[in-house]
Structures are given as structure tokens and as C-alpha cells.
Amino acid sequence: MIHLKFEKRLEQSRYSFVGVLVLSIVLALLFGALLLAYAGANPFVAYAEMAKSAFYSDWKETLVKATPLIFTGLSVTVAFRMRFWNIGAEGQLVVGGLAAAGAALFLPEIVTLPESPWVWIPIMMTASILAGALWALIPALLKAFLGVNEIITTLMFNYIAIFYYQFLYTDAWKDPAGRGFPGSARIPSFTKLPRFTGRVHLGIVIAVIAAILIWVIMSKTRQGYEFRLIGENPTAARYAGVNLFRNIILVMILSGGMAGLAGFSEISGVSFKLQQGLAVGYGFTGIIVAWLARLNPFGVILVALLLAGLLVGGDELQMSMQLPAAVGEVLQGMILLFVLGADIFTRYRLRVVQPPVALTSGD
Amino acid sequence: MPDTSAPIAVEMRGITKRFPGVLANHKVDFAVRVGEIHALLGENGAGKSTLMSVLCGLYQQDEGKILLAQKRELSPVQIHSPSDAFDLGIGMIHQHFKLIPTQTVAENMILGLKDTPFNLQMTAIENRIRDLADRYRLEVDPRAYIWQLSVGERQRVEILKVLYRGANILILDEPTAVLTPQEADELGAVMRNMASEGKALIFISHKLDEIMAFADRVTVLRSGENVATVEVSNSSKTELAQLMVGRPVLFTIEKPPSQLGDVVVAMEKVSALNDKGLPALDNVSLEIRSGEIVGIAGVAGNGQRELAEVVTGLRPTTTGRITIRNRDMTHQPPYQFIQQGVAHVPGDRLGMGLAGNLPVSDNMIMKSYNREPISSGIFLRNQMIRTFAQNLVKAFQVLTPNLETPARNLSGGNQQKAILAREITAGKNLTKGDEPPFLVTVYPTRGLDVGAIETVRRELLEQRAQGVAILLISEQLDELLALSDRIAVLHGGEIMGIVDAAEADIEHLGLMMAGELHI
Numbered sequence: 001m002i003h004l005k006f007e008k009r010l011e012q013s014r015y016s017f018v019g020v021l022v023l024s025i026v027l028a029l030l031f032g033a034l035l036l037a038y039a040g041a042n043p044f045v046a047y048a049e050m051a052k053s054a055f056y057s058d059w060k061e062t063l064v065k066a067t068p069l070i071f072t073g074l075s076v077t078v079a080f081r082m083r084f085w086n087i088g089a090e091g092q093l094v095v096g097g098l099a100a101a102g103a104a105l106f107l108p109e110i111v112t113l114p115e116s117p118w119v120w121i122p123i124m125m126t127a128s129i130l131a132g133a134l135w136a137l138i139p140a141l142l143k144a145f146l147g148v149n150e151i152i153t154t155l156m157f158n159y160i161a162i163f164y165y166q167f168l169y170t171d172a173w174k175d176p177a178g179r180g181f182p183g184s185a186r187i188p189s190f191t192k193l194p195r196f197t198g199r200v201h202l203g204i205v206i207a208v209i210a211a212i213l214i215w216v217i218m219s220k221t222r223q224g225y226e227f228r229l230i231g232e233n234p235t236a237a238r239y240a241g242v243n244l245f246r247n248i249i250l251v252m253i254l255s256g257g258m259a260g261l262a263g264f265s266e267i268s269g270v271s272f273k274l275q276q277g278l279a280v281g282y283g284f285t286g287i288i289v290a291w292l293a294r295l296n297p298f299g300v301i302l303v304a305l306l307l308a309g310l311l312v313g314g315d316e317l318q319m320s321m322q323l324p325a326a327v328g329e330v331l332q333g334m335i336l337l338f339v340l341g342a343d344i345f346t347r348y349r350l351r352v353v354q355p356p357v358a359l360t361s362g363d
Numbered sequence: 364m365p366d367t368s369a370p371i372a373v374e375m376r377g378i379t380k381r382f383p384g385v386l387a388n389h390k391v392d393f394a395v396r397v398g399e400i401h402a403l404l405g406e407n408g409a410g411k412s413t414l415m416s417v418l419c420g421l422y423q424q425d426e427g428k429i430l431l432a433q434k435r436e437l438s439p440v441q442i443h444s445p446s447d448a449f450d451l452g453i454g455m456i457h458q459h460f461k462l463i464p465t466q467t468v469a470e471n472m473i474l475g476l477k478d479t480p481f482n483l484q485m486t487a488i489e490n491r492i493r494d495l496a497d498r499y500r501l502e503v504d505p506r507a508y509i510w511q512l513s514v515g516e517r518q519r520v521e522i523l524k525v526l527y528r529g530a531n532i533l534i535l536d537e538p539t540a541v542l543t544p545q546e547a548d549e550l551g552a553v554m555r556n557m558a559s560e561g562k563a564l565i566f567i568s569h570k571l572d573e574i575m576a577f578a579d580r581v582t583v584l585r586s587g588e589n590v591a592t593v594e595v596s597n598s599s600k601t602e603l604a605q606l607m608v609g610r611p612v613l614f615t616i617e618k619p620p621s622q623l624g625d626v627v628v629a630m631e632k633v634s635a636l637n638d639k640g641l642p643a644l645d646n647v648s649l650e651i652r653s654g655e656i657v658g659i660a661g662v663a664g665n666g667q668r669e670l671a672e673v674v675t676g677l678r679p680t681t682t683g684r685i686t687i688r689n690r691d692m693t694h695q696p697p698y699q700f701i702q703q704g705v706a707h708v709p710g711d712r713l714g715m716g717l718a719g720n721l722p723v724s725d726n727m728i729m730k731s732y733n734r735e736p737i738s739s740g741i742f743l744r745n746q747m748i749r750t751f752a753q754n755l756v757k758a759f760q761v762l763t764p765n766l767e768t769p770a771r772n773l774s775g776g777n778q779q780k781a782i783l784a785r786e787i788t789a790g791k792n793l794t795k796g797d798e799p800p801f802l803v804t805v806y807p808t809r810g811l812d813v814g815a816i817e818t819v820r821r822e823l824l825e826q827r828a829q830g831v832a833i834l835l836i837s838e839q840l841d842e843l844l845a846l847s848d849r850i851a852v853l854h855g856g857e858i859m860g861i862v863d864a865a866e867a868d869i870e871h872l873g874l875m876m877a878g879e880l881h882i
């Protein structure tokens with residue numbers, strides 16, 4: 001009888017991953033087409049609309065949405081490289097945003113500094129990096145000293161951050177002049193990131209610089225070497241004299257700091273105040289970004305652009321074809337699903353098995 | 364006595380296997396008879412493991428075919444995966460065991476079997492294991508958990524596992540490398556037993572004595588080619604070594620008299636626990652001087668690993684004091700030991716000594732990445748890393764296609780050479796030359812071919828001549844006797860006695876190793 005069988009590949013093709021990624025996107029689009037057709041739309045028209053919107057008519061929005069995704073993608077990349085499973089980028093983003101908004105709203109009343117973006121942007125960036133890093137530091141310390149599983153703690157810390165942030169914008173920091181709408185007051189103009197065109201702001205440039213920086217740290221420095229060694233073999237790392245505690249804490253500061261910057265760029269570049277919409281899942285999507293980019297900082301930029309395009313395209317579908325905007329997110333989810341599912345093909349190959357020849361030959 | 368007219372059990376014809384940049388096997392012809400123990404011999408990287416991986420379906424050959432005896436006839440077979448190989452009665456016992464520590468012997472046995480029923484009849488399975496164990500004299504308790512077993516016992520489980528699946532052709536890749544000499548002898552008896560039951564056995568080993576003692580025929584590979592297949596009874600150790608290396612190999616080496624210097628390492632009444640939290644070292648006191656090799660003899664599992672980890676800072680001590688050049692190092696982290704010029708060739712290559720997925724170059728700088736000239740400031744200097752790694756690879760003849768190859772792709776012996784290269788150099792570079800470094804080597808020649816063993820032993824003596832203090836942990840008495848100045852015997856975590864190697868009496872050592880003599 002002929003049947004199908006998975007076989008482990010001992011020699012993995014270096015390019016199989018790219019093939020798998022492309023294949024996954026195609027498959028996700030095909031399945032998405034089924035969904036679209038079910039929703040009563042012509043999938044070809046819908047996809048054309050999405051692509052046109054994401055990468056032509058609304059390309060500026062794509063850049064705006066890609067900015068936080070690059071930061072969170074980098075955040076996850078750094079941690080995952082060391083096999084530290086930080087899934088708390090969402091919470092770290094939120095506290096980063098809180099710190100940036102807090103600094104912009106309240107600090108000018110306390111200290112007198114020149115009212116210039118050149119002064120205030122760095123202050124807010126520092127505040128958000130510190131906040132994100134601190135938020136990540138607690139799970140890191142728990143892991144380093146007590147061996148507490150970081151997946152659980154980083155996940156739980158997301159919710160603490162998110163609920164606290166909701167409390168702040170609906171209550172403690174709520175703008176009294178906001179006519180009952182939940183949200184803080186607007187941040188002063190000298191704390192806003194300059195915009196280039198449309199809503200595209202300086203954050204995208206900072207994100208690209210951050211990606212370069214992360215790449216340099218990861219592949220050119222002693223620190224990056226230590227991260228790599230720990231990620232590949234912690235016993236060997238210890239044997240090589242690497243201080244594991246120090247590295248867990250460092251990697252989380254770096255990772256949390258990156259996520260914190262995502263929060264900063266949203267507050268200072270897009271919303272200009274603390275309101276609903278800061279915690280919309282960029283931290284979680286960052287995991288998808290990092291994974292699809294195979295933990296490569298430059299890959300993060302590309303994947304972030306692609307996923308941002310899907311979000312923008314999804315919004316377009318809602319507006320022009322009255323389809324749910326969630327189509328974009330559904331496609332995102334499906335691409336990841338297919339990539340994870342197809343990962344098996346980079347490690348295994350599928351073969352049609354005919355009964356071993358010798359078993360049937362002879363009499 | 365082997366039957367030279369016995370039918371062929373499996374034949375490989377013209378097997379060629381390439382890896383990027385490497386021709387691992389080139390037109391190899393190889394055949395094993397029913398009831399035969401066929402040894403496979405060759406230098407590190409000669410292609411032995413690769414050839415066997417082709418036979419058991421882990422790799423696909425690029426050229427050539429495999430023929431298997433089926434109903435008295437040799438017919439070609441396609442082996443695409445280990446499970447194909449199993450279906451054809453071919454089973455391989457790998458050097459790195461693949462057992463699940465938290466499960467019992469019986470549970471491990473049925474793991475991955477296709478035809479296990481949903482409601483497991485464990486007693487039936489256990490009985491079948493006992494039958495097999497009795498038949499082949501492979502005593503193990505089917506209910507024991509793997510983590511409770513010694514290395515030798517685990518190996519028996521691996522063999523039983525293959526037998527349980529009905530293999531007729533068994534491949535053992537360096538099975539004796541991790542065994543004590545006694546365990547190796549027992550394994551030899553087990554193999555004889557299996558052969559007399561009509562199994563065909565392929566046995567990879569670097570130990571010529573074992574091959575002479577256990578095998579019927581031996582095939583010698585050199586640079587991926589079959590250079591000879593000979594009857595063991597018509598051959599000799601010298602001839603085999605010559606065939607394999609292509610030059611005569613000296614089995615004895617000259618040890619010049621020692622030039623003892625100051626005490627480099629001193630342990631005073633050191634005790635420590637093992638991984639399970641049980642006492643592993645008990646009041647160990649030992650001094651090693653500059654220019655001295657102190658050998659540690661003992662049956663594996665008597666505290667050797669813990670001793671090596673304690674003197675390199677990897678394992679905390681519970682009591683006692685460790686000093687290096689009179690500096691108190693007790694409770695210092697591994698980094699401080701490295702800074703003091705302590706180098707360490709660990710017993711577990713891929714577990715501790717290497718990061719298998721990282722390139723050879725990254726592995727070579729493990730002990731020097733945070734110093735000039737490998738790094739400057741916070742940055743690594745890629746050009747320097749390349750030169751540094753290249754030099755080590757050249758000086759120690761590590762066979763690797765290039766420096767970017769992941770370390771796990773090197774042959775077992777070449778992984779060992781890479782670690783030796785790095786550690787021997789590391790100690791020297793660290794202590795600026797004026798202070799003698801300290802080198803801890805655990806089973807340094809394990810998995811090396813006879814030629815490489817000769818080179819490594821020479822290198823250790825050369826280090827000794829340059830004033831390095833060396834702690835040599837080994838299971839081979841001949842190695843300890845050939846290299847050490849003094850030999851300390853470890854039993855149950857305790858030092859039973861320290862004797863002068865020149866006057867050591869093998870029987871006395873044996874008694875001490877068994878814990879029956881304390882001096």
C-alpha cells in the first residue's frame with residue numbers, strides 16, 4: 001500500500017525557510033479568499049483593494065503602523081535570541097507609553113527646561129526605555145534568582161500594565177476638560193515627534209536606527225556573543241565564564257526598553273495623549289513579527305511593513321467593501337499558522353512511500 | 364570461530380556521500396556476514412559514522428546501493444529513514460544515547476513503536492524484555508528509571524531496544540568510548556553472544572585492542588575510502604594502525620623526567636554534592652605543582668566529574684578550600700578561575716564543551732572572546748577571530764570544511780580536537796606567560812583515533828615541560844601510567860591513595876579503585 005510519511009531532514013536547506021514563508025503567504029491568501037468569498041466578496045477584487053491601499057494609496061498609514069511593530073518585533077527578537085521567552089512586550093509597551101505620557105504631561109510643571117523637542121524627546125525616550133526595562137526586569141529577576149518561568153510572569157505582567165493604564169486614562173489622569181470622554185489631556189507640542197508627511201513621524205527613523213543598533217549588538221559585540229552562547233547552550237556558556245544572571249537581566253532590559261520605545265512612539269508620534277488604543281496588540285503581533293523574521297533585526301523591518309500593510313488593507317476593506325477590518329488580522333494569523341505548520345517541512349520532508357522493494361521481491 | 368562461508372547479511376556497494384565541502388564516503392564497498400562481528404576502523408573524520416548513518420537511513424547516499432539478504436537472496440533495498448531501516452531489521456546504537464531519563468526501561472523500549480496497542484500491557488512488555496535480557500545476558504531491570512542507571516546500563520537498554528524491535532543487523536557507533544574497561548569486556552561478551560545467535564554486528568571503535576579481541580573482520584576507512592578489509596586473525600595492531608593512519612604509529616611515548624615547580628593548585632579537604640544533591644566528593648585534598656601531571660584513576664561515577672567541576676569553579680563546594688597559586692578561589696565563579704589560567708577539557712563534548720549549532724569559529728573563542736586581541740572594547744574583531752580559529756584548526760589538525768560549519772557537523776573526534784586546541788591555548792594566553800596555568804582534562808583522548816591520541820599525549824607532555832600543572836582524569840590505566848607523575852585513586856568521592864606513577868602497581872590501583880585498599 002502506498003502512503004505518505006514524514007522523514008526528518010538531517011541536511012536542512014538554507015533557503016527552505018524563504019520558500020516556506022512565500023508558500024505560507026500564498027496559502028494564507030488562498031484560505032483568506034475562501035473566507036472572503038463566503039462573506040460575499042470577490043476575493044480578487046478584495047485583495048487588489050488591500051494591496052493598493054496598503055502599498056500605494058495609504059502607504060503612509062502602513063509606515064505609521066509598522067513603526068511600533070518594528071520596536072516590539074525587535075524587543076521579542078532580542079529576548080528570543082537568548083531563548084528567554086518574553087511574551088510581555090505588550091505590557092512593556094504600555095508602561096513605556098505611560099512613562100512617555102507622564103513625562104510629557106507632568107514634568108514640564110516640575111522642572112523648567114527649554115521647550116524644545118530636542119530636549120523633551122530624549123527625556124521621553126529615556127523615560128519609556130526605563131519604564132519598559134523595569135517592567136521586564138521583575139520577571140527577569142524572578143527567573144534569575146528563583147527560576148520562575150518567564151512565560152507565565154511576562155504574560156501576567158501584560159495584564160497588570162494594561163489594567164493600570166486603563167485606570168489612568170479613565171480616572172487618575174483623565175482630562176477634566178475632556179467633556180466626559182476617557183483620555184488624558186494632550187501632551188504639549190514640544191513633546192511631539194516631528195511628522196514628515198501624513199501621520200508618518202520620526203518614530204520610523206528611530207525604529208530603523210534601533211534595528212541597526214540591535215543588529216550591531218547581536219552580531220558584532222561581546223555581549224551579543226554571550227547572548228548567542230546562552231541561547232544555544234547555557235551549560236557551555238557557564239563553562240565559558242559567562243554570567244547567566246547578568247545576561248538574563250541585561251537581555252530583559254534591552255528587550256523591555258525596545259517595547260517601551262514602541263509605547264513612546266505611539267504617544268509622542270500618533271495619539272498625543274493617553275487614551276484607548278495604546279494596547280491594541282502590537283506587543284503580541286511583535287512575537288509574530290520576530291518569528292516570521294527568524295529573529296533577524298533587518299527581517300523585522302520587512303515583516304513589520306508586511307503585517308502593517310495587512311492591517312491597513314483590512315481597514316480599507318471595511319471602508320470600501322463593508323467587510324470586517326479583521327480580515328487583515330485573520331490573514332496575519334493564518335500566515336503565522338502556515339509558517340509554523342510549514343516549519344515542519346524545513347525539518348522534515350514528506351515522502352510517498354511504496355512498500356520496501358525487498359519485501360515484495362523473491363518468493 | 365567465525366564462519367568465513369557464512370552468507371552475507373547486508374552489503375553496501377559503491378557508496379558515495381557528500382556534504383557541502385566534504386567527500387565523507389567515496390565509493391565504499393562494505394559487506395557484513397551473518398554471525399559476524401565486523402569492526403569499522405579509521406581516523407577521525409574518515410567517514411565511519413557517515414557510512415553507518417547511510418545504512419540506518421539517517422542520511423541518503425548520493426551514489427551506490429545497499430543490498431540486503433532477504434529469503435537467502437541479496438536484493439537491493441531503499442532505506443529512506445530510520446524506520447525503513449528498522450522494518451528491514453537494521454538498528455543503530457548511537458554514541459549519544461537517545462533515552463528519556465524520566466521514563467522506565469520498559470517505557471523507553473516501546474517509545475515510537477508503531478504497533479503498540481492503546482491499552483498497554485506493561486507486564487507482557489516487561490516479560491519480553493526479561494526474556495531478551497536473559498538470552499543475551501544484558502541484565503537490566505525493566506522497571507528501573509533511566510536516570511537511575513549507569514552509563515553502561517543505559518547502553519544495555521539501547522541495545523535491548525534495538526533487539527526488541529527485532530533487528531538482525533546491529534550497528535554500534537563507538538559503544539566502548541564511554542565504558543570502563545570491565546564494562547567494555549562485558550559488552551564484548553554480549554556482542555559475541557548476539558553474533559552466535561545469528562545477528563550481524565558492525566562495531567566502530569578506535570581501540571585496537573578491543574578490535575583484536577572482539578571482531579572477526581575489520582574494514583579500514585581512510586579519507587572516506589575503503590582501504591582494506593582484513594581478517595583480524597591474520598592481522599596485528601601495528602598493521603591496522605599503519606593501514607588507518609598511513610604511517611607507523613608509536614604506541615609508547617617517551618616521558619622525560621619532571622621539572623617540578625611551585626604548587627599551582629591546592630585543594631584542602633574539599634567536599635561537594637552531585638546534581639542530585641548527594642555527596643560526591645568527600646574531604647578531597649590534592650596538590651598539583653607546576654610541570655606535574657596528576658592522574659585521577661577510578662571507575663566512572665566516583666566523583667571524577669564533580670572533581671573537575673569543583674577545581675574549575677563550575678560546582679560549589681560544601682566545605683574545604685581551593686587555592687590557585689596561593690590565591691583563595693573557594694566560592695569564586697567560573698570566570699575568575701578562567702582569569703587565573705584554569706583551562707578545562709570537559710568530559711561531555713556537546714553538553715558542555717561546545718555549542719553545537721554555532722560555527723566552529725564561535726566555539727574556538729569561547730575562552731578568549733572577552734580579551735584582546737579577539738575583542739577590543741565591547742566589539743568583537745571578526746578578522747582576529749578568523750585568524751585565531753584558523754590557527755587553532757591548523758595547529759591541532761581539526762578536520763573541518765571551513766570555520767562557519769556548525770560544530771555539531773564535525774566528526775566526534777574532531778569535536779574533541781577542537782576543544783583540546785582551544786583549552787590548551789587558553790590557559791597559556793591567560794597567565795601572561797610568567798605564571799604557570801592549570802589544565803583540567805577529563806577523558807581527553809576519548810573518541811580520538813590512535814594517531815590523534817599520540818599527538819594529544821605528546822602535547823600534554825609538552826605542556827608539562829612548559830610548566831603547566833595538569834589534572835588528568837581518565838578511565839584508561841595505560842594512559843594514566845604513560846602520562847602521570849602521580850596517580851590519585853578516587854572511590855566513592857574519596858581519595859583512596861596517591862601513588863608515584865613510576866612505582867605504581869596495577870593490582871594495588873585496582874584494589875583502590877574497587878574501594879578495598881586505602882593508603
Ligand SMILES: Nc1ncnc2c1ncn2[C@@H]1O[C@H](COP(=O)(O)OP(=O)(O)OP(=O)(O)O)[C@@H](O)[C@H]1O
Binds near residue numbers: 383408411413414762
Ligand atoms: N551533517 C554533516 N554536515 C556536514 N559535514 C558532515 C556532517 N556529518 C559529517 N560530516 C563530515 O563528514 C566527514 C566524516 O565524518 P564522520 O562523522 O563520518 O567521521 P568518523 O569517521 O565517524 O570520525 P570520528 O572517529 O571522529 O567519529 C567529516 O569531515 C565531517 O566533518
Ligand SMILES: [Mg+2]
Binds near residue numbers: 411776
Ligand atoms: Mg564518528
